[in-house]
Amino acid sequence: MTRIALIFILFTGFAFLSHGEDGSRLWLRYSSVQVVTPPFACINANKTMLSVQELQHAWKQLTGKILPYTDSEVNNTLIVGLSSDQNIARFTLTDKLNELGDEGYIIRTYRRSGNKITVIASKGKPGLLYGIFHLLRLIQTQSLSDSLDITEQPSYKIRILNHWDNLDGTIERGYAGHSIWKWDELPGTVSPRYREYARANASIGINSVVLNNVNTSPSILSDDYLQKVKILADIFRPYNIKVYLSVNFSSPTILDGLPTSDPFDARVVQWWKNKTTEIYRFIPDFGGFLVKANSEGSPGPQDYGRSHADGANMLADVLKPHEGIVMWRAFVYNPDNEDRAKQAYNEFAPLDGQFRDNVILQVKNGPIDFQPREPFSPLFGKMKKTLVMPELQITQEYLGQANHLVYLAPLWKECLDSDTYCSGKGSTVAKITDGELYNRSISAIAGVANIGEDTDWCGHHFAQANWYAFGRLAWNPSLSSKQIAEEWLRMTFSNDSGFVKPIEKMMIDSREAVVQYMMPLGLHHLFAWEHHYGPEPWCDIPNARPDWLPKYYHQAQENGIGFNRTSTGSNAVEQYCSPLREEFENSHTCPETLLLWFHHLPWNYTMKDGKTLWEELCYCYDKGVKEVRNFQTTWAQAERYVDQERFKQVQSRLAIQAHDAEWWKDACLLYFQQYSKQPIPRDIEQPIYKLNDLMKIKLDMASHN
Numbered sequence: 106m107t108r109i110a111l112i113f114i115l116f117t118g119f120a121f122l123s124h125g126e127d128g129s130r131l132w133l134r135y136s137s138v139q140v141v142t143p144p145f146a147c148i149n150a151n152k153t154m155l156s157v158q159e160l161q162h163a164w165k166q167l168t169g170k171i172l173p174y175t176d177s178e179v180n181n182t183l184i185v186g187l188s189s190d191q192n193i194a195r196f197t198l199t200d201k202l203n204e205l206g207d208e209g210y211i212i213r214t215y216r217r218s219g220n221k222i223t224v225i226a227s228k229g230k231p232g233l234l235y236g237i238f239h240l241l242r243l244i245q246t247q248s249l250s251d252s253l254d255i256t257e258q259p260s261y262k263i264r265i266l267n268h269w270d271n272l273d274g275t276i277e278r279g280y281a282g283h284s285i286w287k288w289d290e291l292p293g294t295v296s297p298r299y300r301e302y303a304r305a306n307a308s309i310g311i312n313s314v315v316l317n318n319v320n321t322s323p324s325i326l327s328d329d330y331l332q333k334v335k336i337l338a339d340i341f342r343p344y345n346i347k348v349y350l351s352v353n354f355s356s357p358t359i360l361d362g363l364p365t366s367d368p369f370d371a372r373v374v375q376w377w378k379n380k381t382t383e384i385y386r387f388i389p390d391f392g393g394f395l396v397k398a399n400s401e402g403s404p405g406p407q408d409y410g411r412s413h414a415d416g417a418n419m420l421a422d423v424l425k426p427h428e429g430i431v432m433w434r435a436f437v438y439n440p441d442n443e444d445r446a447k448q449a450y451n452e453f454a455p456l457d458g459q460f461r462d463n464v465i466l467q468v469k470n471g472p473i474d475f476q477p478r479e480p481f482s483p484l485f486g487k488m489k490k491t492l493v494m495p496e497l498q499i500t501q502e503y504l505g506q507a508n509h510l511v512y513l514a515p516l517w518k519e520c521l522d523s524d525t526y527c528s529g530k531g532s533t534v535a536k537i538t539d540g541e542l543y544n545r546s547i548s549a550i551a552g553v554a555n556i557g558e559d560t561d562w563c564g565h566h567f568a569q570a571n572w573y574a575f576g577r578l579a580w581n582p583s584l585s586s587k588q589i590a591e592e593w594l595r596m597t598f599s600n601d602s603g604f605v606k607p608i609e610k611m612m613i614d615s616r617e618a619v620v621q622y623m624m625p626l627g628l629h630h631l632f633a634w635e636h637h638y639g640p641e642p643w644c645d646i647p648n649a650r651p652d653w654l655p656k657y658y659h660q661a662q663e664n665g666i667g668f669n670r671t672s673t674g675s676n677a678v679e680q681y682c683s684p685l686r687e688e689f690e691n692s693h694t695c696p697e698t699l700l701l702w703f704h705h706l707p708w709n710y711t712m713k714d715g716k717t718l719w720e721e722l723c724y725c726y727d728k729g730v731k732e733v734r735n736f737q738t739t740w741a742q743a744e745r746y747v748d749q750e751r752f753k754q755v756q757s758r759l760a761i762q763a764h765d766a767e768w769w770k771d772a773c774l775l776y777f778q779q780y781s782k783q784p785i786p787r788d789i790e791q792p793i794y795k796l797n798d799l800m801k802i803k804l805d806m807a808s809h810n
């Protein structure tokens with residue numbers, strides 16, 4: 106039997122196994138792939154390099170064997186190496202590789218004396234690891250071609266996961282079980298999952314992690330915890346992952362009893378200097394601090410009459426000698442302001458230009474809070490003299506948590522691709538923040554992680570796609586949602602086009618579906634109190650902050666619905682640059698997807714399709730429900746391509762999602778109908794619930810807060 110035939114049989118032999126899968130391997134599944142033209146041998150690869158080990162690990166799973174090493178070029182040889190290696194130097198790639206930096210790489214096919222040689226090369230070890238994962242992705246997705254010519258370099262320098270993990274093992278807004286960080290066991294006991302986590306991140310280019318919640322206990326900076334953090338940093342380092350920590354601004358007072366945490370107090374500055382030096386003794390490549398200050402009750406510089414810039418700069422100065430950075434969150438709002446959507450801008454815009462060059466402002470994609478749909482935050486366009494990074498939420502706090510299938514790449518792309526117009530046409534959020542427009546030395550993008558100790562990591566098999574998509578978009582925000590979904594589906598489930606095509610469509614449609622059945626036409630924050638699962642547009646909690654209640658946002662009355670943010674209302678439109686400002690100001694030019702975000706309109710307002718606003722609202726909710734039912738049908742038809750374990754989990758979650766969509770539709774329409782006083786159009790499904798019954802629902806989800 107020829108070698109080719111043998112390899113073909115080996116690969117096809119693995120192709121049709123369909124045993125149960127628990128999702129623990131994520132997208133790094135190598136055993137069920139057919140490879141058409143696999144390389145035969147690997148030249149002079151440094152066997153101790155992690156990238157080569159990952160290649161061999163994959164090869165073993167793919168073929169049952171390791172890839173043999175050879176000294177000479179035979180047909181179908183793979184050459185893996187750093188630009189400084191002799192084997193790579195002869196391909197005259199060095200200059201280009203130097204330009205691409207430590208994380209960039211080239212994968213290229215050469216023909217030499219009739220032999221086909223594939224080179225994977227980088228200036229640095231991280232790039233080589235990323236290059237190997239790229240090659241494996243091509244194999245997994247059956248896209249390996251005979252003439253590869255790939256040059257890659259990440260768009261954002263810092264591609265960071267923010268874990269909202271508490272030191273007691275719970276996770277704020279976590280829906281996949283407890284934290285994977287076992288603080289009680291560290292530093293003595295090291296879970297094998299730490300390495301698996303690092304490997305998964307490296308496979309999608311994530312190179313940084315904030316380990317603890319932004320609502321943080323100061324204890325993370327205690328000597329005890331730093332020893333634990335050091336162990337994680339040591340495990341992550343070979344995977345090119347740097348560790349950062351969220352810090353509590355009052356740490357000097359709480360940890361060491363200083364009488365103040367005023368950033369202008371010399372004792373406070375000295376405390377942070379000492380602490381920072383101690384951290385770098387444990388973790389020489391420590392990344393820096395993430396800070397939530399003067400937000401939702403957290404302490405901050407304003408407690409001492411200082412500004413956000415004063416607080417951030419004090420920390421930046423102590424980190425500077427160590428090359429550390431400060432990620433300072435712009436998520437601030439207080440109850441006495443007339444429009445929460447304006448507040449971050451109002452507070453930070455006057456500080457533009459006052460931050461050190463190692464401070465980066467971390468701004469949520471929208472001006473309120475990770476809603477199913479928001480316009481982009483106007484701070485992205487405004488802060489021209491300040492480093493700014495987007496914060497996206499991977500965990501589905503407002504998107505059905507671990508029960509709803511919602512693929513988030515379209516939501517994130519909507520923000521990243523938005524044209525701010527603030528530096529001329531084409532100044533998109535992505536171009537501003539990834540450094541392309543202003544040529545910035547630091548660029549970053551953060552995703553609030555959806556990872557927990559559940560076997561499938563994310564609590565829903567399709568939630569893994571959001572972790573994956575965040576990494577891929579952070580690497581290259583111009584990738585399409587479709588391309589990322591297709592890659593992920595092929596790697597995670599099956600390469601069969603009978604599966605990939607309909608399921609990819611379901612993923613792409615899933616974001617718009619959730620908007621339709623939860624809060625269409627720009628409605629926002631109609632969520633149940635605290636846990637944010639399910640609808641409560643009626644919610645009224647005695648003495649609650651008004652801006653934590655849905656009525657503040659939807660403003661439904663007999664005269665209409667929506668938040669007037671035009672010049673006759675809060676004038677939030679003014680925070681956007683022309684021509685967007687004018688576009689949003691006018692209800693006829695404002696995109697209908699954002700209509701009730703910017704406008705309060707009468708129930709009989711005429712929509713572009715001729716329907717009244719009330720009718721349109723009814724049809725939107727109905728459409729959302731129908732979409733989820735379509736997803737159920739689509740998934741049922743995919744059964745033959747998927748192992749039973751994963752098939753059943755997704756099937757049962759879709760059933761919950763379909764039920765929830767009906768709940769959302771009935772709750773919102775019946776509640777708003779009290780004000781519109783109009784019938785629900787006859788040609789849509791009439792409510793199956795009664796408003797009074799829905800208003801009694803109180804879920805016990807305290808553990809999810």
Ligand code: GCV
Binds near residue numbers: 269277278320474502
């Ligand atoms: C970490 C929202 C969430 C909070 C979160 C906060 C933030 O308010 O509900 O759980 O706290 O955003 O981003 O700081």
